[in-house]
Amino acid sequence: MTIEDDSVAGATIELLEARLRRLTYLLSGDTTWTGVPIAPPKPASLDDSISRRVLRLERDLEKLSKNIPAVRDVLNLHDRFPDLFRPTPPRTLPENLTTENLASIVLSYASAFPETASRLTSLNDLPIPDAQTSAALIELQPRMDQLAQMQDGQTKEIADLRIRTARVLQRWNPRKVTSVK
Structure with a gap:
């Protein structure tokens, strides 16, 4: 092997180790004080393996979707519009902007950072x-929507009754009632 092959192999191994550390962190979520992920403990039994835990989670999600309509709605949304649940791809910077232009864009939003x-x-x-x-x-x-519709109908009916009452009063005594809404 040449020196160039050795450096490529070394870089490849470093990249694989970095990926392994990221996967370890994703699986365990634990890190040392230096930020190095702690390897997850080996499962005590076959039921504690990752595949079994995922199956258990899927069963629990299925139970939730049967019992809770909100979960069922979210799953239906996921089935109909899977793009909603995918992260947006990162955008590349426009190549025609200079560093000064990019700095001015960032600085124009600087006042929003403390507020956010x-x-x-x-x-x-x-x-x-x-x-x-x-x-x-x-x-x-659904019940609140139905009650809101009922309230709208009652409001229209009351407005109609007010108009009819004003007209009756106007016919009964035309001098006292001057305008009808």
Whole structure:
């Protein structure tokens, strides 16, 4: 092997090690204080293997979709519009912009950074509502829509009754009632 082949092989091994570290982090989520991912422990039994855990998660998701309409709706959305759930591809920078142009674009949005950071930090202070309460509210939505339609109908009926009452009053005593809405 030549020196060039050795450097290519070394770079390839480094890239594979970096990918392995990323996969390890994705699987375990644990890292040392230096940021190096900790390898996940070996499963104690066959039921603790990753494939079995994924199967268990799929079964649980299927149970949830049968019992909770909101989960079923999200899964239907995923089936009908899978593009909604894919991350958008990163855009490349336009090649015709100079460094000064790019800097001016970034600096024009500089005032938005503190505001956005403040809003994101305030999200941590918000309490997360109980899932059962949220699900109960979602289940009430069709009934609330029906009641809103009923209220709109009643509002129109009341407006019609006001007009009819004003006309009757005008016929009964034309001097007292001057205008009809």
